Each structure stands twice: as structure tokens, then as C-alpha cells.
Amino acid sequence: MANGLRRCTPPDVGIAPYGRCARGLPPAAQCSTLRPYTAFAMPPPPQPTTPAPPTADAAKIAAWAEAIRGGDSRALARGLSLVESGGPQAEALLKALFPHSGAAALIGVTGAPGAGKSTLVAELAAAYRHWGETVGILAVDPSSPFTHGAILGDRIRMQRHHADPGVFIRSMATRGCLGGLAAATSEAAWMLDAAGRRRILIETVGVGQDEVDIVQLADVTLLLLVPGMGDEVQALKAGVMEIADIFVINKADRGAERLEQELRAILGLAHREDGWRPPIIPTVATEAKGIAELQAAIGAYLDFLAAEGRGAARRRRRWRQQLERMLRDRAYQTWVAPRLGAEDWERLAGDIESRRRDPFTLAEEILRSPAGAPPPAGRAT
Numbered sequence: 001m002a003n004g005l006r007r008c009t010p011p012d013v014g015i016a017p018y019g020r021c022a023r024g025l026p027p028a029a030q031c032s033t034l035r036p037y038t039a040f041a042m043p044p045p046p047q048p049t050t051p052a053p054p055t056a057d058a059a060k061i062a063a064w065a066e067a068i069r070g071g072d073s074r075a076l077a078r079g080l081s082l083v084e085s086g087g088p089q090a091e092a093l094l095k096a097l098f099p100h101s102g103a104a105a106l107i108g109v110t111g112a113p114g115a116g117k118s119t120l121v122a123e124l125a126a127a128y129r130h131w132g133e134t135v136g137i138l139a140v141d142p143s144s145p146f147t148h149g150a151i152l153g154d155r156i157r158m159q160r161h162h163a164d165p166g167v168f169i170r171s172m173a174t175r176g177c178l179g180g181l182a183a184a185t186s187e188a189a190w191m192l193d194a195a196g197r198r199r200i201l202i203e204t205v206g207v208g209q210d211e212v213d214i215v216q217l218a219d220v221t222l223l224l225l226v227p228g229m230g231d232e233v234q235a236l237k238a239g240v241m242e243i244a245d246i247f248v249i250n251k252a253d254r255g256a257e258r259l260e261q262e263l264r265a266i267l268g269l270a271h272r273e274d275g276w277r278p279p280i281i282p283t284v285a286t287e288a289k290g291i292a293e294l295q296a297a298i299g300a301y302l303d304f305l306a307a308e309g310r311g312a313a314r315r316r317r318r319w320r321q322q323l324e325r326m327l328r329d330r331a332y333q334t335w336v337a338p339r340l341g342a343e344d345w346e347r348l349a350g351d352i353e354s355r356r357r358d359p360f361t362l363a364e365e366i367l368r369s370p371a372g373a374p375p376p377a378g379r380a381t
């Protein structure tokens with residue numbers, strides 16, 4: 001985006017590079033339990049400008065949104081590219097589409113590399129198509145810039161759907177910021193939703209904390225395990241078990257019984273707060289076996305969510321998190337980015353490290369300084 005929120009460097013760089021990505025902030029700054037800083041008054045936010053009269057650009061966006069809603073796949077593809085790179089135009093398009101979203105079921109599919117996610121997603125898509133439902137597929141690869149091969153592999157596995165306008169497939173990759181990717185994925189899903197796709201399948205690798213963001217976008221999450229993963233299953237933390245609403249033992253042609261027993265033993269110990277008992281579904285994705293059962297399990301969970309407003313409560317939680325994240329990004333862009341250049345970070349960190357300055361005073365001074373002014377200089381010792 002113009003304010004550069006989306007594409008960014010990995011969160012582990014520690015210090016956010018100027019003007020690129022608020023999600024590159026040190027983890028503490030991303031933490032929702034951040035203490036409010038009350039020791040000084042925040043500088044006033046920029047004055048809101050009077051809304052501009054409708055322009056040719058606004059008319060273009062409205063027409064674009066209309067085309068997306070009308071099922072124009074090329075308009076949708078261009079819209080998703082815009083969302084990936086971000087920017088005010090992307091926001092304008094998403095704003096126009098937002099009121100028309102909210103009807104789709106978001107189905108997250110996660111699991112270790114090579115577990116068979118893409119093969120399964122392609123089969124699930126075929127099953128939904130069989131029932132006349134429209135499908136959107138987002139293959140999200142948060143791991144690295146070097147995994148385009150995998151995405152290419154996904155494309156090949158999903159090739160059979162390419163001739164079907166009822167299935168829209170999109171790969172999304174990042175060269176860094178996971179938070180950024182999660183936000184872009186969420187926006188892409190809401191665009192597909194507004195475009196009338198009723199089942200949106202989101203494939204992402206891994207079950208690490210970093211991917212949890214992406215997984216949490218989904219209404220229902222499937223975790224794919226494969227036989228021979230017993231040790232990994234033992235190592236799964238209770239929190240990760242909470243993420244999966246349905247466990248899928250794919251590659252069941254290699255014998256699913258042992259893994260199923262181990263999984264049952266672990267699941268027997270963990271009780272979810274909402275009372276849902278995640279089912280375990282064995283599948284052989286390459287032979288389309290177990291897909292109908294999986295589809296039924298997904299349906300059962302969506303029904304469970306629909307009952308007693310559970311789904312609405314969950315979506316509210318998700319929007320709250322998203323709004324919080326958005327506000328954090330914008331506060332950073334408004335107050336920090338205009339005051340610190342890329343080269344300032346290193347120098348200020350050096351000042352702190354050498355004890356010339358303390359970080360509390362420095363933070364206060366930075367926020368008090370007028371935007372664009374040179375940041376506080378380190379005091380000579």
C-alpha cells in the first residue's frame with residue numbers, strides 16, 4: 001500500500017524498517033497486552049481532510065467492484081493482485097465489496113509439507129462442485145521465497161479445475177511478514193466471498209504459531225496428519241490441538257489405525273471449551289476416498305457453529321483482532337514511521353545498548369518530536 005503496510009521483512013529482524021511494515025515491529029510491540037503508555041500526551045493525529053468529491057477513480061472502483069460481484073473472473077484476479085500489493089486503491093475496492101461479503105464458509109486446511117493438502121483441497125472442491133456450490137481456493141505459502149516450486153505443484157494438482165469457472169484458484173506467497181500475509185489472505189477471502197464464492201478453501205503449510213494467524217481466519221480448520229507422524233502428534237501442544245476442528249489422517253492407504261489411536265488418546269485428554277469433539281477422518285486424497293465423510297464432518301461443524309450463535313461470536317472475535325491489528329499498524333504509520341528513518345533505528349539502538357539513552361525517554365521524545373524532524377540525538381558520554 002502507499003503507506004507500505006503489506007510487504008515487509010520478517011518479524012525476527014527485531015526493528016521495523018522505516019515506512020515498510022508495521023508488522024515488522026518487534027514482537028512486544030505487536031503484543032495485544034501492550035501496556036498503555038500514559039506518561040506523555042500523544043501528538044494529535046493528522047487533521048481529517050474533507051472528503052473529496054467522487055472522482056473518475058471512485059467510479060472506476062465502483063465499476064470494478066460491480067464486475068467482481070457479477071462473477072467476472074478477470075476483474076477478480078486483478079482485484080486479488082491489488083489486495084496482495086496493498087494500497088489505497090485496494091482499500092477502496094475492499095470497502096466497496098465489504099457489505100456484500102459474509103455469506104461464504106471459510107475452510108482452512110493446514111498440515112506439514114507434503115501431507116497432501118493440495119490434493120485434498122482439489123478433491124473437496126470437486127465434491128462441492130458436485131453439489132453445485134461455487135468454490136474459491138487460496139493456496140497460502142508463508143514459508144519462504146524459495147517455495148514457488150510447491151505452489152507450482154499445487155497448480156498442477158488443481159489443474160483439473162482450471163476449465164471450471166465455478167472454481168477460482170489463487171496462490172499467495174510472501175517474502176517476509178506473516179502478519180502481512182494473514183491480513184492479505186483475510187482480504188483476499190473477503191473479496192472471494194463478495195464475488196459469490198460460497199466455499200473458500202485456504203491451504204497453508206504448517207501448524208506453528210506463525211501460521212495460526214492464517215488458520216484463525218477460517219470458520220472451520222482441518223489439520224492434516226499422515227501415518228508415521230506419531231512423534232509429531234505427541235509433540236503437538238494442547239493449543240495446537242485447539243486449532244483443529246477436524247483431524248484428517250490423509251494417506252490412509254499407508255495404514256491409519258495407529259495414528260488414529262494415538263490421536264484419540266490425546267484428544268480424549270483435551271476438552272474444548274465449546275464442547276466440540278473434533279472428529280478424526282481418514283482419507284486417501286489421491287483416490288478421493290473419505291472425501292464425502294470429510295464433507296459431512298465440515299457440514300456438521302458449520303451446523304454446530306450456526307447453533308447458539310457460536311459462529312457469530314467467533315467471527316466477532318476475529319474482527320476484533322483484525323481491527324486491533326489494523327489500528328496498531330495505522331498508529332505506527334501515523335506516529336512512528338514519519339519520525340524515524342531506516343538509518344535512525346540502528347543508531348538509536350546503539351544509543352540504548354551503550355547506555356547513552358534509556359529506551360523509555362527515547363520513546364517519549366520520538367513521539368513528541370514533530371514529524372519529519374531528526375530524531376533525538378544520543379548524548380555524548
Ligand SMILES: Nc1nc2c(ncn2[C@@H]2O[C@H](COP(=O)(O)OP(=O)(O)OP(=O)(O)O)[C@@H](O)[C@H]2O)c(=O)[nH]1
Nearest residue numbers: 112113114115116117118119150250251284285286
Ligand atoms: N499415498 C498417498 N499419497 C498421497 C495422498 N494424498 C496426496 N498424496 C501425494 O503426496 C504428495 C504431496 O501431495 P500435495 O497435495 O502436494 O501435498 P501438500 O500438503 O499440498 O504439499 P505442500 O503444498 O508442498 O506442503 C503428492 O505426490 C501426492 O500425490 C494419499 O492419500 N495417499
Ligand SMILES: [Mg+2]
Nearest residue numbers: 117118150154
Ligand atoms: Mg500444497
